[in-house]
Amino acid sequence: MYAPIPALNLLKEFEDSVDDYFAPGFELIAFGEDDGGYPPLSDRIRPFAQANGSGSTYAIWLRDDRADLATLPVLLLGDEGGVHVVARDLPELLRVLASxxxxxxxxxSLDYYDEREEDDGWDPCPENPAFRTWLRDRFGLEAAEDPNAVVRAAGQELREPFAAWIGPLIPDAVGGDGSAGER
Incomplete structure (x- = not known):
């Protein structure tokens, strides 16, 4: 078993079955075995994937004590600094990745690089079509039509509890107005 989250175990099986990337720069890493470069957060996060080719990491935010970890928010831990909410839960992140x-x-700030804007013949990763099919077959989910809107909405919805949690631990993660960094 890869993780205490059934959806991540299924994702690990899928990742192991393909030969190339299925989402830009995304790769599963050892579940919860490090602090994602943010030691003050280590007791409330569980890193699980490389988010891009430069070293940023996705982590489950243990916002509360719910048993189903897949229903907890997902954070982006930036390799150049920054901690941001990117999804309300794991299924939402999978939809964003599929896009x-x-x-x-x-x-x-949190910037969005959307490969679809680069080329009308968009082919983000060789295994993306297989990932989209897997996501539909396993979870009944489709790729997000506007991933930027999904990420922005998650950040806005969770802005206050996120700022209240992270502000005392990493003051730079919270804007001068007491809100989480702008998105």
């Missing part, structure tokens, strides 16, 4: 969305962030 070809790739994150870049710093302390003040």
């Amino acid at each position: 070809g969305w790739s994150p870049m962030c710093d302390w003040d």
Whole structure:
């Protein structure tokens, strides 16, 4: 078993069955075995994947004590700084990943690199069509039509509890107005 989250175990099986990337820069890493570069957060996060080719990481935010970890928010831990909410839960992140969305962030912002904007013949990763089929077959989910809107909505919805939690631990992660960094 890869993780205490059935959806991540299924994703690990899928990842092991393909020969190439299925989402830009995304790769599963050892579940919860490090702090994602943010030691003050280590007791409330469980890193699980490389988010992009530059070293940013996705982590489950243990916001509360619910048993189903897949229903907890997902954070992006930036390799150049910055911690941001990117999904309300794991299924939402999978929809964003299937769209070809790739994150870049710093302390003040979360930028969205959407490969679909680069080329009308969009082919983000060789295994993306297989991932989209897998997502539909396993979970009945489709790729997000507007991944940026999904990410922005998650950040807005969780802004206050996120700022209240992270502010005392990493003050740079919270804007001067007490809100989480702008998205």
